[in-house]
Amino acid sequence: MKWYFKAIIDWPRTTLLGLLIATVLLGLGLPKLEIRNNSDSELPESDPIVATKERIDEIFGDKSAILIGIETDNIYNTDTLQKVADLSLELEKVDYVIPNEITSLSTVNNVVGTDEGLAIGTLMKEVPATPEEIAALQRKVDGNDMIRGALVSDDHRFTAIVANLKDGADQATVYRQVYDLIRKYEGPETLYASGEKIFSEEIDSGVQADSNLLTPLSLLMIMAVLYFFLRSPRGVALPWLSIVISIVWTLGFMGHIGLKQSVVSSMLPALLVIIGSSFSIHIMLHYYAATRDNGSLSPKQAAFSAVEHLGRPLFLAGITSSLGAMSLVVFNVLSIREFGIIFSVAILFSLFLCATVIPSLLAMLKIQVRDTDNLRGTRWLTGVLQRMTWLSLNRPLLVLTAFALVATLSVFGIQRIETGLDVASIFPDGHRGKVSLDKFGDNLGGVRVLSVMVEAPESGGIKSPEYLRKIAEFEAFMKEQPGVGHATSFSDVVMQVAKSLNPEWGGVGRIPDTRNEIAQYLFLYDISGTPGDFANLVDYDYRRARIQVTLNTSDPDDHARLYRQARDFWSANLPQGANVEFGGDTLFWIAQSEYVVKGKVLNIILSVCIIIFFVSLIYRAISAGFIAVLPVVMGGLVTFGVMGFAGIRLDIAAACISGVMAGIGIDFSLHYLDRLRVHRRENNSDIPEACHKTQMLVGRSIIYDAITNAVGFFVVTASGFVVVKNFGYLLAISMMATSISVVLLVPVLLLLTKPRFASRGTAGETTEPGIAPERTETAMAPQ
């Protein structure tokens, strides 16, 4: 490594020119960077749930839909109904909307018994003008269980228009055009928009807006704290420059290779700030240590001294972090896997840039001297650092006990961790995305769907009374469960027609006794609507029926419970020879959440193994691996424990962050161990003395890094979006937990185990004689 540093310091201008060219070339990829927001592609195609969902979607032509809700005192008035008709027509003009697949009072097919006979066809053929016509329309709606409660709320205050979208609809376009329509038609009625595309766009744009405001703010905060610690513009500017370039490189690289940006990888810039500041604080503090200890250095010599001893730990830390990030590929969730890959590249970029930009610029700048131990305002920190080491070295058992207690407590917290994404918690209170979600939930039973597909062994099988009765029973069963807003199935169609044709039943629908009767009722419905009217409920050859259960709860635990209940119902009630499968977006989230948990566990095991293996290999001692990994594990335990107690859910973002933190933690450990060995080799110090010296330089770097980032990312918690807020909390907590674990725990472990590797010079060298580690009561107690 030294030859490399020598080269860049000898030819700083050439180096910087080369970097500039590389930055421009990689930067050209930035405009090519695309955003991926299709959640379906998140899970592997081979996954049984994905496979089932795809199959159900294919059979029933499942499409993403947008929903417009209209709320007023009573929707049964000519003006509001006219709006429903006009909006239904105008929605056809919205890009990606399938014109024939808009469902509203003015388009929905209806079969209902009236005084005059049987009314079939479009429910509201013309907007009613007189009170009598309005009352007639209301009677039709009230008489149709498939419309009342699904398109019009029971209290007549809310009605919906649902429009199916073509595949590949662009959410931003749809969002913009739908809100243009809403603005045009709003007042006196209140209009709401919902549906997956609208929802995703609300989240993406909201999160984006918050990140756009808070990320620079946190970067600014980090720079301010860094300035406080170093009191030097270059101490802030050089790390900042390296970080910005590493962001350009990473995002540009993604653009070049066509890796799309996901919600997860949108965290990359923030994580690069953390990684970059960690790498560069070490370099800057080593620079100041060199200039303080030797006043006669030339700029080039000072720059070289700063990185001379850092090459190895930086390189090792970079590689282990990168491998740690790579361990995210064990996740079966696409965006996490992709994130793991790009993040491991990003770490290497960041490492390379910090180790290149900073020394080559330092070589060109005048010598600057800072006694970082004695800067005004930070002297107390020097005291704290010394006290920490003193505590570790003199009260190791106390420290161990404390850590054991914290670890135990954390385990309790971990058991309380909830998984999955609670959609309702994404938005801040009062956000229109949340308001609209609540409105649809309260009035029409929600927008989240659990689909159940019942498949008969032969064509036409669904038309049998046995199947339809079971489906009706299932629907009734599900409607009784808390969290279920509404349920629709093919049985409803049959019962609706049956009660319309049999007025003597007194408006109560039931499944007819013979197959022919059922077939004829269906036929009547079929010929009174448009093709594909209930294609979402039964397939073309009447072999498979789908029951759509909408949920008005957004709690992932409720979703999982309802899924289990549905599964149990069918395992007890499935007709002979039939098959049942489950789908819908709810199931997709359940599956994803399972993958996140399973992946997280695997990922933790893998990263711990990688660290132990890699560090053991470098130091040729298993003990090194364990000493390096323990603080990381501790940091992880505390972070997860806090998550459990604070009710932060383990979602995709949380899973990634904790994976990343392992990488940062190992950086800390490696820097600490490596510096300690340098001290022991160069000064022949014993473990306590070496720990003290290491603490003053590396410990300081670690704590400074943790504080700057914790303060910086604490700013992010001001966001109204829980996802963003949690992101800030998690980063702040894990930075602090990991850094404190390293500086307190590593000395204790070294002292208690006195490992052979810690007495050697560099990896692979033979043990130096005469440096027998022995425990001495240190005289370096804090003053």
Add this chain to the structure above:
Amino acid sequence: MKSRIGILSLLLGACSQAMAIGIELSDMTEAEKEALSPREVMLANEASRKSITEQSNMKMTLTNARGDKRVRDVLMLIDDSNQLARKTYLEFSSPRDVKDVRILTLEKEEITEDDDRWLYLPALKRVRRISASNKSESFMGTDFSYEDFEIADGVVGSKNHEYTLLREETIEDALGVEKHCWVIEAIPVTEHQIRESENSKRIIWVDQEHFAAIQEHYFNKNGELFKIRTSSDVRPYPAEGGKTVWRPMRIEMTTQATGHKTTVLLNDFKVDEGIPENVFTRSYVANQQL
């Protein structure tokens, strides 16, 4: 509310209107054809296919975008003796479980009055009156609307539309037979037509040999092409008054946005062969006794 249901007029032919435009279609020379205005072409198109009664065994095949099919066989009888009030009788023979479902539609002369429609379901063993449909609603759950089955461009229709000859061209019909056609654009102009129709524009390909409309593009109110009809296998049938009507035996309508299509094949097609008057009554629908 009045819904003019000119059911299946598209399939209808008679030469009673042939003289209305003062020309004998079969004797027309090339020069005379050249001289026709777009409106006259559309009147000739009506004349070439219009009859008083017609009957056929229709096979309707509905195909969704995935290629799944639903097939229905239906006997269709039409009485157009009163041009302002058509009578239509439909009797389904397959699928098996809907065999004997019967529907009778009696239009009213008064445009403000609802048509009478009666439905017989064998499972219920009784006749129920059912409400009329809008012109723009789907015909029997197919890709055709009721409007599509009217003669949109005959003596009546031509008063509601403005016709423009876009070009003449030779196209292949659905069976691959080349036909030289007038390509005519029809735009609704009267307030009534603009309000009632689901089309903002149609483009019609009229075969210069038999005046059959072998292809039609339908544009919705947003001006987008939303349906395409093709007609082929055009055959001659002797009709009342010694005339010959030309009728397509295969008609297909595709809805662009959904990829759903309906194919209609006419079998045992006959025109003007006399259908007992009693067929078009509620009691016949109930018990099939004349």
